[in-house]
Amino acid sequence: xxxxxxxxxxxxxxxxxxxPFLGRDSFKKYLPAAIFMSTFTKALDxxxxxxxxxxxxxxIPPLNSANFFNFGPYLVSSLxxxxxxxxxxxxxxxxxxxxxxxxxxxGGLKFLKRYKIASIDGITKFQYLALDxxxxxxxxxxxxxxxxxxxxxxxxxx
Numbered sequence: 001x002x003x004x005x006x007x008x009x010x011x012x013x014x015x016x017x018x019x020p021f022l023g024r025d026s027f028k029k030y031l032p033a034a035i036f037m038s039t040f041t042k043a044l045d046x047x048x049x050x051x052x053x054x055x056x057x058x059x060i061p062p063l064n065s066a067n068f069f070n071f072g073p074y075l076v077s078s079l080x081x082x083x084x085x086x087x088x089x090x091x092x093x094x095x096x097x098x099x100x101x102x103x104x105x106x107g108g109l110k111f112l113k114r115y116k117i118a119s120i121d122g123i124t125k126f127q128y129l130a131l132d133x134x135x136x137x138x139x140x141x142x143x144x145x146x147x148x149x150x151x152x153x154x155x156x157x158x
Contacts, residue, residue, distance in 0.1 A: 104128055
């Protein structure tokens with residue numbers, strides 16, 4: 001790809017242009033969970049690459065291409081999904097499942113492969129969907145625990 005550096009930078013920056021629409025309180029509330037999930041995903045990327053579940057392309061050193069995706073659209077979409085659905089667990093599950101099905105089966109994986117970000121090789125799309133579903137549960141659980149901790153601190157401060 002000719003303009004791959006520009007593409008990777010745009011992939012990282014463009015989603016962040018939506019963050020002001022989240023609102024300051026929502027951003028502060030959900031950022032720890034989104035950072036946790038992006039970091040966990042980075043570790044999962046490393047593990048999956050070692051197990052040959054997927055291949056991650058080079059990107060712009062020192063970052064591989066998945067870093068631009070994880071800390072751009074993935075992190076920002078985690079903020080948005082939590083803002084729109086947190087506290088409504090069935091809606092959260094359905095929304096995440098629909099988004100992951102669309103990503104996996106309707107073009108997201110093709111996008112990653114076409115633009116030399118990553119490709120799944122050693123697992124099926126259904127197995128990848130199961131991993132994504134587990135990550136979604138982990139994201140919600142992290143936010144739930146973070147909320148409980150924050151609420152407990154507020155009770156002690158009163």
